[in-house]
Amino acid sequence: MDETSADTGGTAQCLQIGDPAPNFQARTTMGVVNLSDFRGRWLILFSHPADFTPVCTSEFVVLSKAADRFEALDCALLAVSVDSLYSHLGWIRAIRDGFGVTVSFPIVEDPSLIIGRAYGMISDRSPDAATMRSTYFIDPDGIIRAMICYPATIGRSVDEMLRVLAALQIVDADHVVTPEGWHPGDAVLLPPHLDQAALLAVADDPLWFYRSKPQPQKG
Template sequence: MNQPNSTPLAIAAPCAGLRIGDLAPDFEARSTVGPVRLSAFRGRWLVLFSHPADFTPVCTTEFMALAKEAAAFEARDCALMALSVDSLFSHFAWLRMIRDRFGVEVRFPIVEDPTLVIGRAFGMVSAQDSDSATVRTTFFIDPKGVIRAMTCYPANLGRSIPEMLRIVDGLQAIDAKGGLAPANWQQGEALLRPPTHDLDEVLGAEDATSWFLRDAGEEN
């Protein structure tokens, strides 16, 4: 049986420099749950995140926290997928250690990327890098395969899982209601209304800000 070779299927350059609004490069690779292909997740949300290495302290805390919140992502019809340069067998050994030591099972797929080809395709590492020691990047991909948000943390700072959930909530609410999510927005709160593009409405507004800054408490 042929094994996936971790080769991206839709890139032209070794370092794509992806931006919000780009289509996420497709790839097929081995993972802890078997072969995975990114495009197979079309139709639902996907959080694709990289970590510097297995058996590292910050990454271990992140994976335990994400595993504990996996049901919360699933409730949002959002899958999780991790990526690192470590081999599949290193992933297995790490997950076994996490389960045996902390009683937490990590069931979302962890993809192996030993040649950095996927990391380079997503711009997580540059073409000149020989390892991913500084990589802690997250891509929030919508059901059409479009990158809707990205975050990047240094290796010595762990991600906030509540913030990852908040980003998913915000993007889904924006798509459903067509509004804008203000600072510190949380699920269930009102969205801001988009500003008017009509000069007469701007000049006729009750005050100098009400044409572009609607109070977050207003109905959407």
């Protein structure tokens, strides 16, 4: 029985960074979940095209091994695909038996495509029901802060997911921005001046628009 419900219409949405993440309630491998249950902490919601596929399996093995790294950043993981709950459960067992890895995060069933269409994981023009390899970084207030999307044939990078999450958190905590290729511990950049007085007060410096500083240390 499909118990999935969402507070959006049945057509595919065009979500943007800064939009509230559409709420939903659905069955998962760890019981019924409401997206709103994750308010107060970071959440990465990610879709995979299908269970028992090689690329998806490689991702789930590495994500499961990295679960403590996400937990250290106070971030929950929540997977979703159009496969049924029973398919998810069979796949989890196969991963455990074949790789010695226990999937430690819930996997949502979405056979009716309600969630996939609400998030734009599957287009109205898609030739089949497989979701794209989409990743949504949702902040503690339930706002989508970043999105990454790959085709079904290319696996996402777990290290990149962790990097983006850490960057979002330091941007919020320290009111800075991060440069190209930034990783935790690297120098960060100060936001540009937004008013004339502050700009003109800067001493003669050809790089007045590019101000870096060491990343603040915790503790």
